[in-house]
Amino acid sequence: RVLFRSRMDVAERESLSARILEQALALVGPQGRQPGTVGPYAAESGALRTALEERYRLLAENAWDVVWTMDMDARITYVSPSIHRVLGITPEEAMFATLRQTLTPQSEASVLDYFRRLWAAIENGTEPPVLRDEHEYRRSDGSTLIGELQIVPNVDADGRVVEVLGVTRDISQRKAFEAELLRLAVTDALTGVWNRRHGEQLFQAELTDARET
DSSP, X not given: OHHHHHHHHHHHHHXXXXXXXXXXXXXXXXXXXXXTSXXXXXXXXXXXXXXXXXXXXXXXXXXXXEEEEEOTTSOEEEEOTTHHHHXXXXXXXXXXXXXXXXXXXXXXHHHHHHHHHHHHHHHHTOOOXXXXXXXXXEOTTSOEEEEEEEEEEEEOTTSOEEEEEEEEEEOHHHHHHHHHHHHHHHBOTTTOSBOHHHHHHHHHHHHHHHHHO
16 A cells, blocks of 8 residues: 555656656757747747746756756756755756766766767758667765656757757656566565466576577
8 A cells, every 4th residue: 555655656746747848848849949930930039939948947947857958069058956856966066977977887878879879960960869768877875766868959940959958757666666566476475486477487488498599
């Protein structure tokens, strides 16, 4: 019962954060394009962009997720206050932290690979890739957490990437809940050992491996 309530709390927070994120991403359009910069809104683009940026900042600073932006010189230009809750560091500290300080080695390599592909796409004039993946983050107390990272290149009316928008969501509790469900599905509730169904699956897998070798 306690586990179920914890799951509901996580779901409610993620639902709220997802709605905020959807609004923030809507400000740069479905393909990362800034709205209101062409057509009948061109004359008002400056005022519109200022209003949108103010709304975006309000959304970002009240989001449960960590929202950050990066310029085309690979400099972090903004990190939302929620970084303190997630990683235990201030937005200012996060802006100057390296990937190695923030991510475990495997996750660092994955993010670096994405940025290599992004810079290559920009250089070649091809459509910039987006990223949505799970990574392991380092917290200030030495522990780690699993975060879902989404990166969306912000593209202007001429198709040029002008900024990178990133959102990191702490999904540690969700992953723990999924692991607990898996454990309950494959073990006996009384003895804690594998149940018959899981034992048969393991046996079948071993048998298949033996045949292939």
